[in-house]
Amino acid sequence: MALTPTPLSFRSPKFNLSSFALPQMSTLRSSRFIMASTLRSGSKEVENLKKPFMPPREVHVQVTHSMPPQKIEIFKSLEAWAEENVLVHLKPVEKCWQPQDFLPEPSSDGFDEQVKELRERAKEIPDDYFVVLVGDMVTEEALPTYQTMLNTLDGVRDETGASLTSWAVWTRAWTAEENRHGDLLNKYLYLSGRVDMRQIEKTIQYLIGSGMDPRTENSPYLGFIYTSFQERATFISHGNTARLAKEHGDVKLAQICGTIASDEKRHETAYTKIVEKLFEIDPDGTVLAFADMMRKKVAMPAHLMYDACDDNLFEHYSAVAQRIGVYTAKDYADILEFLVGRWKVENLTGLSGEGRKAQDFVCGLPARIRRLEERAQGKAKQMPRVRFSWIFDREVQL
């Protein structure tokens, strides 16, 4: 997971994907409200009581343990299934790539020369690309939050920190795989000399302190739908940073991003398989959860990012990601459409009345999002340029 920016078109102030995605620029809140995609009635502002650790922000009324307790048994009964069907998507450590495989070797005589070459290549890459790569790296670096999030889920959490259930083994090994992503991007960006590492490090510290609010309510139904979406989102966005790096002439950076993308793809396969199994066992409960998650919008994992300079940092980073084509509103609709197809939601039968409504809602949603996106594109206005502390306060076009 560890995911990526958000699906939004920020190009038109009138663009309103309010039911689907993040708010557009015109609805960006004052400095007291930096949390995206979550503004709705029933939300409340959290006073900035813990100021040294967290930026001011808004969270929802927090719903917990919404899954009926008897459904926990479903996950316990899937232990053996998960061992055979989910754990197989992990890679043995000895077969995994490591960040060092892609970085200058500090013990070698050629280290200085390798760093020089890396920096020469990085010089050809524009600032807007670096803003997005930094945002992606910051997102990956908030990994403690994502492991915490998985361990909020009833029936699958790691109860001891070293539990031997398949679910817990997965979560720890998944985290260990993901840990290489932020590590590699962080070291690459450090060596590139193009970014303000201290500002970036502060952003990471704030973000981990802030956590995230994915609204998964301790339910593995919601949780695994969320992670399915997010792993695919990161697969797409890292794939796009790879493509753009190549276009900018940096094949090695392209390889870095592409390698991370392939991990995300493997993780997507595992999480979508879990949800596929839930659809088989409990189609009604799963389609209701899918619709619920999509109504709430899939908040991006780093939606609470903050650098003490820009109160709308996440929105600005997302807008640049959208403009340069790393992660767009179209991607959001495409992911949703992919998942609807992957889980054969249109073919579900025997649903309750509520289940059928949920089915209709999710099946019709990709087209609705696309229509809104097209309308927004038609009305797109010139966006401002904004300073990013991550690149020494240089301005970038949103």
Ligand SMILES: [Fe+2]
């Ligand atoms: Fe991931």
Ligand SMILES: [Fe+2]
């Ligand atoms: Fe990742």
